Amino acid sequence: MKNGGKLMGNKEIFVKDIVNICNAELVCGNKNEICKNFSKDTRTINSGDVYIGIKGENFDGNKFYLEALEKGAKVCIIQDIEIELEKVKKYGDVSIIKVKDTIKEIKNFEDKLEENNVINDDYRIDYLKQHITACQEAITDGVELLGYCTW
Numbered sequence: 001m002k003n004g005g006k007l008m009g010n011k012e013i014f015v016k017d018i019v020n021i022c023n024a025e026l027v028c029g030n031k032n033e034i035c036k037n038f039s040k041d042t043r044t045i046n047s048g049d050v051y052i053g054i055k056g057e058n059f060d061g062n063k064f065y066l067e068a069l070e071k072g073a074k075v076c077i078i079q080d081i082e083i084e085l086e087k088v089k090k091y092g093d094v095s096i097i098k099v100k101d102t103i104k105e106i107k108n109f110e111d112k113l114e115e116n117n118v119i120n121d122d123y124r125i126d127y128l129k130q131h132i133t134a135c136q137e138a139i140t141d142g143v144e145l146l147g148y149c150t151w
Helices: 015-021 061-070 085-089 102-115 122-140
Strands: 025-028 050-052 075-078 095-098
Touching (some): 015 095, 025 085, 061 085, 075 102
C-alpha cells in the first residue's frame, strides 16, 4: 500500500467508496464509516484501522479477520471466507466488506483514486507550498519576481 498504509493523501475514504469501486458486498456495518489506516498484518492493527485479508500461495490472511476485530479494527476487507456474524456482533459497529480478490480489488481501488486526480504525495505538496509562500514573501518585500519553475 502507498504512504505507509494510507491509500490516499488528505481525502477521506468511506466504506461506501470501497464497496462501489471494488464491486464489493457490505456484509455488515456502516457504509459511511471513514477508513483511515490500512493494514494487512494483524500484528500491526490499531484501534480504528482497516484490516485487509490477503490470500497468498501459502498463507490466508482472511482467516484472521476476527483477530483484527479483537485488536480494534473498525473495517475488514476480506475474500473467500464465511463470515461468522454472531461472532462479529460482539465487536459492535464494525464493517465487513467482502470482495472477490483483495489484492486485485485494492490495486484497482488505488488506480481509480489516481485516475480521479488524487495526488498521493503530501511531502512534495508541502515542499511546493513552502516555495510558493517564499515567492509571495519576496514579492511583498519588493523583489521583481518574473516566474517560478519547479524543475
